[in-house]
Amino acid sequence: MRSRPYEGKTRDPAAAPAQPRNDEPEVAYRSRPEQSTKDHTMSEDTSTSLGLPHDLTAEQILLGAMLRAPNAVTEVVEDLDGSRFYRPAHELIYTGILTVYAQGQTPDPLNVRDALAKDDLLNQAGGLPYLNHLAHETPRTMSWQQAAQRVLALSTLRRTREAAAHIDNLVAEGTPESVDEVINTAQAEIFAATAQHRSSLPPDRPLGDILEGVLDEIEGIATDTDTLPGISTGFHDLDNLTNGLQPGQLIVLAGRPAMGCSTLALNLARTAAVEQRLPTVFFSLAADRNQVAMRLLAAEARVPLHHMRGGSLSDTDWERLARRMPDVSSAPLFIQDDIYSNFVNLRSHCRRLRAREDIRLIVVDDLHLLHYGTRPLSSRYEEISEISRCLKLLAKELAVPVVAVSTLNRSPEQRTDKKPWIADLRDSGALEDNADLVILLHREDAYERESPRAGEADLLVVKHTQGPTADVTIAFQGHYSRFVDMAHA
Template identity: 30%
Template sequence: MNEAARRLVPIAKDQAEAQYREAPNNLEAEQALLGAILVNNDAFYRVSDFLKPVHLNEPLHRKIFEVAGDIIRMGKTANPVTIKTFLKADEKVGDMTVAQYLARLASEAVSIINAEDYGRAIYDLALRRSLITIGEDMVNIAYDAPLDMPPQSQIEDAERRLFELAETGRYDGGFQSFNDAVALAIDMAGQAFERDGSLSGVSTGIHSLDARMGGLQRSDLIVLAGRPGMGKTSLATNIAYNIAASYEGEVQADGSMKAKNGGVVGFYSLEMSSEQLATRIISEQTEVSSSKIRRGDISEHDFEKLVACSQHMQKVPLYIDQTGGISIAQLSARARRLKRQRGLDCLVVDYIQLMTGSGKSSDNRVQEITQITTGLKALGKELNVPIIALSQLSRQVESREDKRPQLSDLRESGSIEQDADVVLFVFREEYYVKNMEPRDEFDPKYEEWKMQFEKVKGTADVIIAKQRHGPTGTVKLAFQSEFTRFTDLADPSFTQYEH
């Protein structure tokens, strides 16, 4: 016997002796839970918020649980008699018919009190089976991966599947029944009714903007665009801080925290450092000019205000990532991690054009931007959070008489405009009027310029150019440039929307 054959003998022997490993499941727990539901339909509501038909291992049990759930949600009674008509009459369970099996489940039912414990046991075993599947896939792909598939992309895929499993108890995506979708829609309406300001989305902290948008809607991609100097980073920073500062958590039934108001915010600052961003927020909150803070040109009273503000800010759930040139894959992986570790209710990316695609460096920038916006849209849906993505506008705005931005001004615009659920433009006429100031104050046009400047001074327009689930139009805001702060206008006549 040659060496190779000798080495194979003990392995073959071990394999022959190895026992068959069955995927973890508990048939008795599934029978006990179904029996409890058939005897007392209230048992279904004890498990329906976390247990879905797919979590049961036995196909017939899945069907029974699904049919029972549909009947109970319609306000009818689910019992062996009402359920059997929805199951195959000729199907056998051992030597019993399905009708006999249902009657057996009900007759041997345990107390409804134990229903939740059985449900949890079934759910945990389903998670284990899913973990085994993901683990097996990881091993098989690692062995047979094609040359053009880098290990990093496999890690990102595994991380995504594990995140989905941790968040929803299943990773396969797939179809969702319309019943579930309707239930989610009703839940959203109920939450809006109870939440401060009666908003269906997360409040921006700017009331006139909330009134038009209903807050930031979960899973939406909100593109905030403008030319340099318009204040798009300032507006994004204001909104991010407002959301984080108004955060109120609420403990859920499973022990996790959920935002009742406000939320946990992740801020990807690809352009500015975290210190610069913090300086802007401190300036906005304390009304001490950011240029004075940087130069140290502040009084003792101002310094006390800064210290008091920083102590409050340390408790605010705003997390900043200042990695420059981050790829969409890295951004997604870090966002998933933040949601698992700290929670996440809103994501800000400043800005799209500073990101890179997850593929090889492409000569076609438009294609790369498409990959980025598609990735951001998919991430928003996966994490179920609104994503505010900032974007530059092309220079063609400057060459026009009317400097107000349009959708066609978005740089590499096709995919940005297409993937975005909401497109907001920040426009400050003050910026352009100020640059037109006549050099000679005795110029006859100077008074005319001064009147025009006073009219637009301290104001900004947020143009809602696209909104999937609401009207478009313009919202007038106040802008204090020294504090980089956007607020609602004090004069109520300004809060009327333009169309």
């Protein structure tokens, strides 16, 4: 069974305490001697794992300040969660303080006692006498701000120590064949152990501070009119309409089968990676990596795709391939064609690529081949809704645009002009709700071979949260597996 990354708990609160080692430092690594229960301080815990760093006095000072001054709660909650406390009773008290505070009450000993008693946790937390001791009798040998920093730092040391022990076991049991897995697991362990707790209460920013940054951005855009604010799509009219693909955006590309949505998605990835040299990841759930690479080469070198697949390349075709190969092979494009059983794996891969390669664009082809995976959902409608919501959050978290290919239902086939509407998105109306930009792909010649508009494609921008909607006409060169501007057709 594969080892799970370290998740932050240092010990089992119910485990029997072990005897302290005689060679442990007095303050940071060893509990203070047991005291009489007459002063209501509770007997001090000793480490169940030998020598785990902790400072119970700092924990008591911090909790005492929170029981006396609600403003301490406001500041501490942004950096600290209950798992950072060494003593289980202190974690319970901290959680009780936050519960009372969230209800708009003063987190004094009496209110915290009632909150703990409601969940039948009062005795485990030490009872009202210990709460009163924390609030009124704890020695103030340091400020509560210093105590908070110390609690956080010692918690990180404990987590790192246990992560290191786990990594040591992995290395001892590792083999040359499992070295990649050991490295990946070790990196995940250290990252989980050293990551600071993310605030459950994000800081509020005054509008004046926000507007100052907004004005700077507007001024920068106005000054540098030759540079597109976002990532170019490769289509001049679409770039003018959208100002490029913006960080944090979820862009949905949708069309009927065989309309060319996968080709268009690869077109966007190719433009970003090959032409703009921006690190890009292309998740291909429908085609394997060789098929994707072949399409990319056909588009870049202007070599008919059927010539490549049929092995009938002419001398001119080979020359074109050789001419474009250096630029294409050096492009920072990452193709992932593994069949992801769930969205959670895909999200983890994106986070890793963002950290390692600083990816600037994520393309997923296609959305309907994904499953959420970590929990059962009642219907496919609900599953697609959850995936689209999480894709939007992922785009915002990583500050990159995410392009997702979707499919339309059969409704356009029933219309005279065959044009799709935004309501035709398959499986979930949440797609249009979560997307910042929805582009529907339509080609008349897909329905009528003798159409006077053969070779043309319409990008129907039916939703655009940052600007107007419009129809953009581009050229479809199917034999090259690409779309281009009409001027370049």
